[in-house]
Amino acid sequence: MRRALLEIILLAFISGVIGTFIVLKGIAFIVDGLSHAILPGIAVAYLLGSNLLTGALVAGIVVALAISGVSGNANLSEDSAIGIFFTGAFSLGVILISQSRSRSLSEVLFGQIFGISEADLWTTLLLGGAVILVVLALRKELLLTAFDPLLGQALGFSVKGLNIVLYVLVALTVVVSLPAVGNILVLSLLITPAATARLLTDRFYPMLMLSVGFAGLAGVAGLLLSYYADWAGGASIVILATLFFLAALVLSPRHGLLGYLQTNLAYRKLPSEESTNR
């Protein structure tokens, strides 16, 4: 239990930080695709007896390159390119894993938060720390290309290069989170707390902190829920994170439903003032 708590708090820091960039850039689908597409890498690494992390990372990079290559030139949208390559890679992974018959597929898919080992914790700490350092070092470049890719290009940044760096960081984050939450629900840990934070603030650093905070809160409360109510661990965390998101969606003073109704009603009362102000 103590190891599970530690792991989830570490993951909250990593995914809260990188999730902020994912939400700001609007690349949830590519993250989802990457988290599924690393399956064949894990399977091959397992069959060869080499490091799972390396295998997953190689597969993640290959698929990221394939997606950005195809959506760049053929007349297909990025959305379709992601759909094609992630299902293809995922199915390859399913075939390989079912051939190896050694590691249970459901473990990779859903994780085992209460089965975290000491080695898993160290991996999370070291790799996660590296991910956070790189992201924070590159924060200005990443933010610029997220909000204004053309300006970024004009200033001489390689937008494509930065995207690939971000995808590699995302792949690393996914790999680190796999033992705890599995590859279907990791998307939620990455984007839901960040999207919740986005509803509550317009500034970058508060968003970063809120995002980490919500991820940590959902993580710890979800673990307790799963411990006492005997629910699946990863799923409890995700459900709580989604509830926080829905609450923010309704209650957020500026961007929530209540705020929206309030301003709209206020404008309706003062139509002339509103038109002169805008």
Added chain:
Amino acid sequence: MLDFFLKPLEAPFVQQALAEIIVLSLIVGVIGVFVVLRGLSFFSLALSHAIFPAVVIAYAIGLSYLLISLLAGVLVSILIGLVSRNKQVGNEAAIGSIYTGIFAIGIVLISAAKSNRRLSEILFGRLFAVGWDDVFSGLIIGAIVLLILIVIRKEFLLTSFDPNMARSMGLPVALLDLIFFALMAVTVIVSLPAVGNIQIIALLVTPPATARLLTDRLRAMMLVSIADAVLGGVAGIYLAYYLDLVPGATVVVTLTGLFLLALIFAPGKGLFRQRFATLPASSFHKHDGM
């Protein structure tokens, strides 16, 4: 050689799998063209995961899962549509947050029911275990889906490609979208027993995308995508039969392989042609001061 193709046909489970995949190809080939042209892959992934708790509940209380999952699919479409209107959240984060949340509810439900076999069945399907009743329900539901698509095809096309124009002509765009999402949900539900809820995305997206590389016309695109789905499906089943692999996954891998072939060799749009066609033009542009 002929024996290679005929021998598997003697086994009833291969006959049923082949019939099922051909029926599914007809439906997804047509629906998938709209999914690809409108860029709805992520949305269809969300839909296929979000009806998961409904399927679990339907199994638990012994009701037909078709109606419940259809209801769930429509509700989820509405929810995602509403949330993604919030500009702060954005379309992608809205889809991702909502569907993972609903999917997690399904996992909690299924772990409470302690049936892991059901879980992997829903996630991956069991193509070699579909029965004739699955094939027939696919046939009937597929016919209904196609009929609806044919009857309101003009309205669909207009709302798909020019929603503003459609709105100004007085078409109920939101309602038409909802009907389309419901048809997508039905397609996903019918395909679940065969391929499961992750690989259905490949069936929906990969054949139409392959067809998109080969033709620019809508009707031709539908025909090519049906043919491609049938080809990939049959080849995948033979592959699974002879090499003893997971059948749904082999179908997806074959389809991806066909897409890659089209990507490289397609006349006009393939990588080879494109390199030759665009290189002089782009270098010319650069000299132009672009």
